[in-house]
Amino acid sequence: MPVENPSVQGITLYSHADDFRSHWIRFLLAEKQIKYHPVFVDYEDEDLASLNPYNQLPMLLENNLKLFSASIIAEYIDDRYRQNKLYADSPAARAEQRQYIWRFENDWFKLADIMLRHSDTLQPEQQQKAQKELRNTLLSLVPLFQHFPYFMSETFSILDCMLAPMFIRLSLMGVELPKTSSRPITLYCNRVFSRPAFVKSMTAQEKSRYSNLINL
Numbered sequence: 001m002p003v004e005n006p007s008v009q010g011i012t013l014y015s016h017a018d019d020f021r022s023h024w025i026r027f028l029l030a031e032k033q034i035k036y037h038p039v040f041v042d043y044e045d046e047d048l049a050s051l052n053p054y055n056q057l058p059m060l061l062e063n064n065l066k067l068f069s070a071s072i073i074a075e076y077i078d079d080r081y082r083q084n085k086l087y088a089d090s091p092a093a094r095a096e097q098r099q100y101i102w103r104f105e106n107d108w109f110k111l112a113d114i115m116l117r118h119s120d121t122l123q124p125e126q127q128q129k130a131q132k133e134l135r136n137t138l139l140s141l142v143p144l145f146q147h148f149p150y151f152m153s154e155t156f157s158i159l160d161c162m163l164a165p166m167f168i169r170l171s172l173m174g175v176e177l178p179k180t181s182s183r184p185i186t187l188y189c190n191r192v193f194s195r196p197a198f199v200k201s202m203t204a205q206e207k208s209r210y211s212n213l214i215n216l
Helices: 020-031 044-052 070-080 093-116 124-140 160-169 183-193 198-201 203-209
Strands: 011-015 037-040 059-060 065-067
Touching: 011 020, 011 124, 020 070, 020 093, 020 160, 059 070, 065 070, 065 183, 070 160, 093 124, 093 160, 160 183, 183 198
Parallel strands: 011 037
Antiparallel strands: 011 059, 059 065
């Protein structure tokens, strides 16, 4: 579909209809109860390049501001709209959140990209390698999900906004975790997937594809 500069006021979010980075930002906006104008496009949309030289999604436009990195968009929204804060206020705690975001983007998200965005050209051995690496990494971090209701925290945070859209796509990636040893992750997912904002943030396509994991 053609991509044009919108005339609506407030936030315009260019988003893919079924993509974990776009879902992350839609989830964040829903948690903070921020109204916005969604525009759904594909990565291959030629018109997207006129606004975004990297053809990245999601992309946020607000007034004269244009952002096309999910982590930058997330922090901007949380700072710009102060209700229901999801980033920590203290410098040390926020730095730790940023470090986790950096790790997830460079480790887990890159593996997810291999399995989801490049599935048509992926060789079986490449797929199996990515699946094994992500599965083993998640299993090694099970203890991080044992002692808190949310990721390393008693309260819901930006890290949960980031992780949940990837976790709901594990089966789509072919990443199956053993039920017994991964139970803390399963309980964590059930807890986050049941949040009203999570369901609200999903597109019709996502609700249809992941209907067995959410409460509609």
